Amino acid sequence: MSHKNLFAAGLTAAFTLTGGLAFAQEDCERGALDKMFCDANGDLVADAPTDPEMLKDPSTLVFAYTPVEDPAIYEDIWTPFIDHLEEVTGKDVQFFAVQSNSAEVEAMRSGRLHIAGFSTGPTPFAVNLAGVEPFAIMGADDGQFGYKLQVYTQADSDIKEMSDLAGKRIAHTSPTSNSGNQAPRALFPDLGVVPDEDYEVTYSGSHDQSMLGVVAGDYDAAPVASEVVDRMAERGLYDSEDVRIVWESDPFPTTSYGVAHDLAPELKDKIKEAFFSFDFEGTALGEEFAGVSKFIPITYKDQWAVIRQIQKANGVEYTPQGLAAE
Secondary structure, three states, X not given: OOHHHHHHHHHHHHHHHHHOOOOOOOOOOOOOOOOOOXXXXXXXXXXXXXXXXXXXXXXXXXXXXXXXXXXXXXXXXXXXXXXXXXXXXXXXXXXXXXXXXXXXXXXXXXXXXXXXXXXXXXXXXXXXXXXXXXXXXXXXXXXXXXXXXXXXXXXXXXXXXXXXXXXXXXXXXXXXXXXXXHHHHHHHHHHOOOEOOOEOEEEOOOHHHHHHHHHHOOOXXXXXXXXXXXXXXXXXXXXXXXXXXXXXXXXXXXXXXXXXXXXXXHHHHHHHHXXXXXXXXXXXXXXXXXXXXXXXXXXXXXXXXXXXXXXXXXXXXXXXXXXXXX
């Protein structure tokens, strides 16, 4: 059995095990949600348990941010927000460094994670497999938010337009990534190049690795998320003069921030209050995410409609096997 198949089997087993921690809801509307959850109001996210005994009010809240190249750096960056979250909720808050999208979703499903930021593509997996309720996104004062899919190549590359990617070494990030894989597969054919037909897809593992691979010449080009490569440039991880943008998309929603569906309603309200009252100005978080000044309310049903459309076009299924494909 291949390494990928072994990982998929292990993740499926983990989800089967954690599924036993909650009673399956047999007779309810759920749409694409796992059988652990119900969706009576049709908002596409898991309803809170109707049994008060199933609601959770932990003394320590566990928060995670989407997997990044160096989790230790981001733990420091998130410290001002975590301090604010502790003050508003009256709870201790622990930062949990996750190593992969799969691990983050499984941690939420198992009850080991209470609040988290999920990358764009993995958000639907978190909603449907782990019962996450997305409610916020980082944005500007004018309410604008989002990022673009950008295709980078070397500054002196002979790649001038998208059709020139044919026959080249192209890095995608991971199968579940929106801008790093799902959106390119849905959008590139109309631009004159079909992934896995006109060029062989190589998975780098992250946007950081894709971009650094382009800079080093390991890849001829790569589709990446604008917000990630912008932050890399600001930290001096590459020289923007060494690369060039071949094409970029219209904006997509960026990282979603959500809570576990089974937290006590009063606690959920306090968590949301902490997000929407946090002042980015003068903090490490504000410095890291340039152009962002606040958390903006969103709904999964509305803001993630375009992402679900892209994933549907790619035949994505919100299953442990689909998540393990990353």
